[in-house]
Amino acid sequence: MRVFNPYLLHQIFRGALVAALLYFGWWAARYVTPLVYPFILGWLLAYLLNPVINLLQRRAKFPRWLSVTTVILILIALTVTAVTLLVTKVIVELGALAVNLQNNINTWGDKAANFWNSSWFQGVIGQLNNFMKSNNLDLSTNLSSVTGTVADFSSNAVKAIVNSLISIVQSLPNIATVAIIVLLATFFISKDWYLIVMRYTAIIPETARKAVRLISGDLHKALFGFLKAQLILVSLTALAVIIGLLILRVDYAITIGLLIGLCDLMPYLGTGAVMVPWIIYAFFSGNVYLGIGLSVLYGLIVIVRQIMEPKVLASSVGLDPLAALIALFVGLKLFGFIGLILGPVLMVVMTAIYRAHVFHDIVTYIKKGSEANAEVR
Structure with missing residues (x-):
């Protein structure tokens, strides 16, 4: 009497093998991608630039390496120019906007102070204070608590903004390093594009x-x-x-x-x-x-x-x-x-x-x- 069906056993084995391969693929995507993402970006950039490189190589009779170098340099020049013009325009208007915003803040502060010192608001505060005293509550303590909460929130917000700016500044060397690696990877992949494709075709x-x-x-x-x-x-x-x-x-x-x-x-x-x-x-x-x-x-x-x-x-x-x-x-x-x-x-x-x-x-x-x-x- 058979205990196991060999056909079913083979199915279970193949199913387990597929599950193991899927798990390994997920593990590789999760842990290996952070190590190789500059080269993935370099491949994507090379893929995008390849038609332009082929056109330049065909029309201008450039060697492959010179076509790749020319296209990458043009891309860098266009990107730097566009970013510089945009950032310059935005910085100029942001400076004027910041001055205008500071003036508005000062205006808001004056309006808030006038409203706080107005007889109507002081009368409301007085009535509220009498009501809270009749219920054994201290208005000044509660206002102090609210003020402290607002101050803490403002302080934490400012700290978060400052820390974000510091993080961005600290990450600039890493960003520059990754950008250089991506450009170098793009150059080498583009230069040997068809050799890489031929090797890939022979293996798969x-x-x-x-x-x-x-x-x-x-x-x-x-x-x-x-x-x-x-x-x-x-x-x-x-x-x-x-x-x-x-x-x-x-x-x-x-x-x-x-x-x-x-x-x-x-x-x-x-x-x-x-x-x-x-x-x-x-x-x-x-x-x-x-x-x-x-x-x-x-x-x-x-x-x-x-x-x-x-x-x-x-x-x-x-x-x-x-x-x-x-x-x-x-x-x-x-x-x-x-x-x-x-x-x-x-x-x-x-x-x-x-x-x-x-x-x-x-x-x-x-x-x-x-x-x-x-x-x-």
Whole structure:
């Protein structure tokens, strides 16, 4: 009498092998990626620059190494120029904006002091103090507690900002080192691109290469399509804000519009992180025209963003609008802010893997072994 079915035993073994390989892949992605990410970035950059390098090599008759060097130097020059012009413009307007903000803060402080010293407010405080004394409560103690809490919060906020700035400054050498490594990796990978491709082709079987080509094509569309979609959405938001602020005749409209456009990348808050406090201040300061204008502008931005985001993602990433919306929500819930990027990309990865019949091949291998996959192919 047989205790074990050999066929079932082989299935269990193959299933355990697949599970072990998946676990090893997850472990490698989690612990090895932080060690090699500059070279991954270098490969992605080389992949993007390869068509331009080929064009220069073909038209200008440059040797490969010279084409790679020229394209990388042009990329560095364009990036440095664009960043310098943008940072210069923003710094100039931020300086003027900071002066204006300091003047507003002083105005707010004077208004708060006048309100505090007003007879009406002092009368309210007196009545409240009498009421609290009748209930054996000390108003001054409670006000001191509130004041201490506000002071502690302000102090902690300032410390957090200072620590963030210090961390950014301290990380600059590391960022510069990583940037140099990425550029060097891009150069060497681009220079030997076709040699690397030939070696890869010789090692990996044709069936696996077909699956990898299909998956990489979909990933290319997903990754760069998502970046394109976010760039489109942020640009639309920034452009709408700039136009709205120009119509409202707000100073420093370009800088404020760019900053609010970047805030649109923030989860939950988005443009509201800037617009809502600004609207409240406009109404409290008596500038009803500006408050109404900002309210209308903010409402339009929120509505357009909610309508456009699934459609732009669907057209750029290749997902159904409902699937894109689900991917955004699930990614946000599981991974937080980074989930807004990982969610759609992971969904496209799963779709690409499914289209490449990887799941089907795994199930077939577990059930029948590698010979069955060979017969199917």
